[in-house]
Amino acid sequence: MIPVVLSGGSGTRLWPVSRASYPKPFNRLFDEPLLAVTLRRLAPLGSPWVVGVAGTEAPTRALLRAAGVPVEQAVFEPVGRNTAPAVALACHLFLLAGRGDEVAGVFPADHLIADEEGFRRAVRLAGKCAERGQVVTLGIRPTFASTGYGYIEAGDELFARDGDGKGSFAAYRTRGFREKPDGATAQRFLAAGSFLWNAGMFIFRVAVMADCLARFMPELWRRVREIAADRSNLAEVYPTLPAESLDYGVMEHLDAQVTIPCDLGWSDVGSWDEVARLDAAAGRRRGTVFAEGAGDNFVFPYGDKVYGLVGVDGLLVVDTADALLVARRGAAQGVKRLVEQIERAGRREASEHVFEERPWGGFEVLRDTERFKSKLIRVDPKQRLSYQSHRRRSEHWVVVRGRPEVTLDGEVRSLAPGDTIFIPTGAKHRVANPGDEPVEIVEVQLGDYFGEDDIVRYEDDYERG
Amino acid sequence: MIPVVLSGGSGTRLWPVSRASYPKPFNRLFDEPLLAVTLRRLAPLGSPWVVGVAGTEAPTRALLRAAGVPVEQAVFEPVGRNTAPAVALACHLFLLAGRGDEVAGVFPADHLIADEEGFRRAVRLAGKCAERGQVVTLGIRPTFASTGYGYIEAGDELFARDGDGKGSFAAYRTRGFREKPDGATAQRFLAAGSFLWNAGMFIFRVAVMADCLARFMPELWRRVREIAADRSNLAEVYPTLPAESLDYGVMEHLDAQVTIPCDLGWSDVGSWDEVARLDAAAGRRRGTVFAEGAGDNFVFPYGDKVYGLVGVDGLLVVDTADALLVARRGAAQGVKRLVEQIERAGRREASEHVFEERPWGGFEVLRDTERFKSKLIRVDPKQRLSYQSHRRRSEHWVVVRGRPEVTLDGEVRSLAPGDTIFIPTGAKHRVANPGDEPVEIVEVQLGDYFGEDDIVRYEDDYERG
Numbered sequence: 001m002i003p004v005v006l007s008g009g010s011g012t013r014l015w016p017v018s019r020a021s022y023p024k025p026f027n028r029l030f031d032e033p034l035l036a037v038t039l040r041r042l043a044p045l046g047s048p049w050v051v052g053v054a055g056t057e058a059p060t061r062a063l064l065r066a067a068g069v070p071v072e073q074a075v076f077e078p079v080g081r082n083t084a085p086a087v088a089l090a091c092h093l094f095l096l097a098g099r100g101d102e103v104a105g106v107f108p109a110d111h112l113i114a115d116e117e118g119f120r121r122a123v124r125l126a127g128k129c130a131e132r133g134q135v136v137t138l139g140i141r142p143t144f145a146s147t148g149y150g151y152i153e154a155g156d157e158l159f160a161r162d163g164d165g166k167g168s169f170a171a172y173r174t175r176g177f178r179e180k181p182d183g184a185t186a187q188r189f190l191a192a193g194s195f196l197w198n199a200g201m202f203i204f205r206v207a208v209m210a211d212c213l214a215r216f217m218p219e220l221w222r223r224v225r226e227i228a229a230d231r232s233n234l235a236e237v238y239p240t241l242p243a244e245s246l247d248y249g250v251m252e253h254l255d256a257q258v259t260i261p262c263d264l265g266w267s268d269v270g271s272w273d274e275v276a277r278l279d280a281a282a283g284r285r286r287g288t289v290f291a292e293g294a295g296d297n298f299v300f301p302y303g304d305k306v307y308g309l310v311g312v313d314g315l316l317v318v319d320t321a322d323a324l325l326v327a328r329r330g331a332a333q334g335v336k337r338l339v340e341q342i343e344r345a346g347r348r349e350a351s352e353h354v355f356e357e358r359p360w361g362g363f364e365v366l367r368d369t370e371r372f373k374s375k376l377i378r379v380d381p382k383q384r385l386s387y388q389s390h391r392r393r394s395e396h397w398v399v400v401r402g403r404p405e406v407t408l409d410g411e412v413r414s415l416a417p418g419d420t421i422f423i424p425t426g427a428k429h430r431v432a433n434p435g436d437e438p439v440e441i442v443e444v445q446l447g448d449y450f451g452e453d454d455i456v457r458y459e460d461d462y463e464r465g
Numbered sequence: 466m467i468p469v470v471l472s473g474g475s476g477t478r479l480w481p482v483s484r485a486s487y488p489k490p491f492n493r494l495f496d497e498p499l500l501a502v503t504l505r506r507l508a509p510l511g512s513p514w515v516v517g518v519a520g521t522e523a524p525t526r527a528l529l530r531a532a533g534v535p536v537e538q539a540v541f542e543p544v545g546r547n548t549a550p551a552v553a554l555a556c557h558l559f560l561l562a563g564r565g566d567e568v569a570g571v572f573p574a575d576h577l578i579a580d581e582e583g584f585r586r587a588v589r590l591a592g593k594c595a596e597r598g599q600v601v602t603l604g605i606r607p608t609f610a611s612t613g614y615g616y617i618e619a620g621d622e623l624f625a626r627d628g629d630g631k632g633s634f635a636a637y638r639t640r641g642f643r644e645k646p647d648g649a650t651a652q653r654f655l656a657a658g659s660f661l662w663n664a665g666m667f668i669f670r671v672a673v674m675a676d677c678l679a680r681f682m683p684e685l686w687r688r689v690r691e692i693a694a695d696r697s698n699l700a701e702v703y704p705t706l707p708a709e710s711l712d713y714g715v716m717e718h719l720d721a722q723v724t725i726p727c728d729l730g731w732s733d734v735g736s737w738d739e740v741a742r743l744d745a746a747a748g749r750r751r752g753t754v755f756a757e758g759a760g761d762n763f764v765f766p767y768g769d770k771v772y773g774l775v776g777v778d779g780l781l782v783v784d785t786a787d788a789l790l791v792a793r794r795g796a797a798q799g800v801k802r803l804v805e806q807i808e809r810a811g812r813r814e815a816s817e818h819v820f821e822e823r824p825w826g827g828f829e830v831l832r833d834t835e836r837f838k839s840k841l842i843r844v845d846p847k848q849r850l851s852y853q854s855h856r857r858r859s860e861h862w863v864v865v866r867g868r869p870e871v872t873l874d875g876e877v878r879s880l881a882p883g884d885t886i887f888i889p890t891g892a893k894h895r896v897a898n899p900g901d902e903p904v905e906i907v908e909v910q911l912g913d914y915f916g917e918d919d920i921v922r923y924e925d926d927y928e929r930g
Contacts, residue, residue, distance in 0.1 A: 015773070290806050292802050292803040293796065306789070306807060307788070307789050307791075308481070309790075309791050310791070310803050311792055311795075312780065315780075323771040324772050324782070324784060326762075326772075326782055327774070328777050331758065331775045334758050334776050338755055338775055342771060342773065367907075374839070394883060398861045398909040398911075400836050400909065400911060401837075420885060442837070442839055442909045444865065446882060446883050
């Protein structure tokens with residue numbers, strides 16, 4: 001089976017930790033980034049592919065490398081276009097590779113599943129149905145009358161089972177998809193017992209989904225073929241595709257489908273309310289929090305900062321270096337609107353962090369003033385920055401970790417912790433990390449302009465202009 | 466007149482902005498530090514003295530210099546001992562200087578007074594009464610039935626007036642001092658109209674207060690004389706003095722006293738609730754705050770960080786580099802207990818900031834890790850650090866502002882922005898700022914220990930060990 005991870009969302013409901021430049025699949029909301037957890041959960045089923053979005057190439061590839069997955073198995077949409085174009089692109093790529101008869105499964109990058117073994121058994125059962133030509137969805141048994149999810153109605157059982165008794169899975173005919181219901185309808189769905197949450201997990205034979213897409217979204221399917229056949233079309237054609245979900249574009253039109261009801265400890269980690277609920281369920285405590293007449297508050301700390309709460313309850317407090325959120329529990333919808341407001345005000349904090357991940361590592365801004373800018377730069381093992389120069393700033397580097405190899409105007413030297421080097425304005429320079437340990441450098445820039453766009457690249461391992 | 470500013474409180478109710486190492490009189494709660502505002506308010510009355518507390522020498526002297534007041538007019542208690550020992554020390558110093566017949570006034574360093582001109586007229590009227598031998602208090606006309614202040618009861622008018630009609634001040638016989646009342650009593654005080662808030666502002670002839678102290682606190686008075694006569698006794702004797710207020714130790718025992726009721730737009734800036742009230746009254750808006758279904762919240766921002774509030778109201782949010790407070794309005798008492806809790810947990814954030822003010826300038830920690838520590842160091846004009854060395858760290862300095870003069874193992878060199886210098890472990894070094902502009906240096910320390918106590922001093926302008 002070919003697991004396909006859809007990793008294109010921006011997760012603004014988890015602002016300020018999740019921002020477009022470094023969104024939810026990459027954030028350490030728990031011990032590990034959700035995408036890393038997703039890749040590990042899927043690995044026993046097959047070598048996964050990732051459909052990501054532009055701007056997340058560096059952290060995606062880093063997580064793929066860590067998971068032992070070839071980085072070529074990631075493709076990046078220039079802009080997010082919902083799930084139908086992403087699935088169409090994956091299907092075309094698999095068809096071109098002659099894998100049309102294989103079973104593929106589509107999974108969101110940023111959900112949590114407590115029962116991973118159960119999940120894989122359910123997917124394998126789905127795979128068996130998919131081999132017979134069926135399009136299969138995993139449906140999550142609702143635990144409350146949610147109005148935030150779409151629903152799948154299950155019909156008759158199909159006599160395809162994974163074992164017997166408690167914990168076994170069975171396949172049902174799908175009676176239909178239902179959009180997010182109102183409260184009363186959600187209550188009715190819950191009471192009926194035959195309605196399941198649609199968690200966006202689909203399993204199908206590639207050729208079958210290709211037929212569906214060609215039949216129900218012919219224009220999309222044709223235009224994605226241009227991209228798959230010649231990826232140089234990606235940047236131009238992809239943004240013109242309709243932003244449509246696979247559910248709406250394909251699944252709702254299918255007559256014969258299969259649903260496998262699941263009880264997996266699933267969470268979409270869709271809001272800070274949900275993170276707080278998962279913390280409470282796991283007895284997880286974060287950071288250094290002192291309370292005086294305060295209780296039932298959730299704090300997502302920044303570093304080892306101290307948090308003091310006095311006389312407050314039911315709050316979500318989420319801190320980062322450059323932005324803080326204080327929200328009332330249950331107010332998740334407001335966070336999305338808040339970020340839209342911050343975006344409209346033109347503040348970079350809506351979508352960017354003070355740290356940036358790059359193909360070669362990353363950096364964090366320590367101080368940015370009119371006179372100077374200081375950064376902590378990390379170069380990952382076996383990576384190197386482009387050969388570059390700056391027009392309006394000089395740079396002092398102090399190596400604080402690892403053994404970098406610095407090229408300065410053609411001359412190469414090896415440095416160790418404690419060594420410094422001065423990069424005059426206009427000098428060509430590059431830093432490489434030939435070692436197995438990360439390199440860390442404190443940089444002090446001096447000049448009259450410190451923008452990231454003051455860079456002339458002469459050579460680049462990552463083909464950037 | 467000799468204005469005496471009492472600047473010894475720690476202001477823990479304004480944590481995390483106010484901490485023992487850099488307390489309320491020095492914080493920029495509004496445009497300027499409260500001590501700076503207090504010094505300017507008093508300057509037209511006479512050249513002020515300051516009784517401060519150990520650890521605040523550097524910022525106190527900096528504010529005195531800025532106000533054109535000789536730094537010798539500041540004395541520092543080794544530990545805070547409430548107001549009676551501080552006033553006794555000041556009186557002894559004035560007696561020794563032969564100023565026993567002059568009028569002195571005692572004023573807290575950290576209160577706000579909107580009507581500064583009215584304040585000075587009231588003090589001058591008090592001065593006239595004091596010349597006649599009376600001990601005078603300024604009493605604040607209550608604006609609500611506060612249970613947080615002591616009260617002064619005014620008796621008969623004394624026919625000492627400052628002009629006539631609206632805005633004029635008149636002196637009254639003091640009928641007595643009342644400790645903080647319960648709610649019902651406070652209501653009765655407010656209704657009676659003759660009760661005033663005790664704001665700790667006392668005006669008296671030095672010799673008169675000396676007599677009072679000698680009479681009502683003879684032991685204290687005697688022991689403070691030892692200190693005033695020989696300041697080398699300060700560190701040993703002062704901490705053994707009783708921590709008692711002038712109100713309790715002297716004022717409450719006096720029969721003949723004068724009170725001047727005042728309506729000055731006074732505030733003790735005693736809590737975040739009060740800062741929020743002052744902000745609202747002044748229409749002051751702070752920082753970059755976005756709200757979604759949120760209102761009536763107060764945010765005290767850290768730098769240019771972005772704040773997002775969703776579905777919350779009535780909150781006080783106070784942010785700093787290393788500690789955040791979220792409190793419900795009206796919960797001021799809890800903040801004091803919260804800080805006690807943080808103190809008990811042994812966290813430095815209870816009493817220290819990530820920045821430190823020193824006699825020569827100050828520094829801020831940019832990053833503190835196991836491998837390295839980076840600071841931004843500021844050396845004020847005409848100041849220099851001690852000649853020193855470190856046992857367990859080397860230092861790289863990058864000058865980012867000003868023209869420092871660096872001595873390294875006896876050799877002196879002048880540096881400019883962009884210049885760097887390396888201080889090996891064990892090397893004797895010092896930095897001086899001979900110029901008129903502040904010097905700023907980014908420092909990167911490497912070693913295995915970065916504590917402030919790893920310092921050997923060979924020479925110091927500020928007589929530190």
